[in-house]
Amino acid sequence: GEQVEQLPSILRVQERSSASINCTYENSASNYFPWYKQEPGENPKLIIDIRSNMERKQIQGLIVLLDKKAKRFSLHITDTQPADSAMYFCAASHSGGSNYKLTFGKGTLLTVTP
């Protein structure tokens, strides 16, 4: 199986600063690491992902870093805005043929204050 630990569980930052969320996983065979954003009362939505053949990926103000040796990956949100306030989930997936499923971290509640 897989276990994913996510920290911190609560994160509060000021507008225009950076926010960082860290996750660790156990299964060295995991090869896909997505990040989902969930706004209150909504469903989770994919915001960025990274595969094991990459160490860094950036989409606009979102940066994901992957350290396979340490089994650690992280999400960095630069120049945060109040609209970034939400619950964020990391996940890890071990895929092989049809056999893939996501194991999620417990989530980080991010609040960006004006």
Add this chain to the structure above:
Amino acid sequence: EAAVTQSPRNKVAVTGGKVTLSCNQTNNHNNMYWYRQDTGHGLRLIHYSYGAGSTEKGDIPDGYKASRPSQENFSLILELATPSQTSVYFCASGDRGHSYEQYFGPGTRLTVL
């Protein structure tokens, strides 16, 4: 845009009653998933399916059954509902190919009294 719908959106059930949560996807995805979300636990996988006729146990399958009668539909069944199953349930679909993205439905809020 991926389309996953769930019904009902809200459900109140009594302890010991049978509850069926339904999910429909129009993405023609092979894989479908049922999760529950509870504060402090994130999203936990209950059952999943690789295609019509298949169901697999996820990480927390006890007390739940699943049914995948067609490519489009995936149901979660609580034969004897208990208050501990009060939660928000999300269905998701995903492709088997290069994209591992899972598309989530809007969720069903289930309260078992």
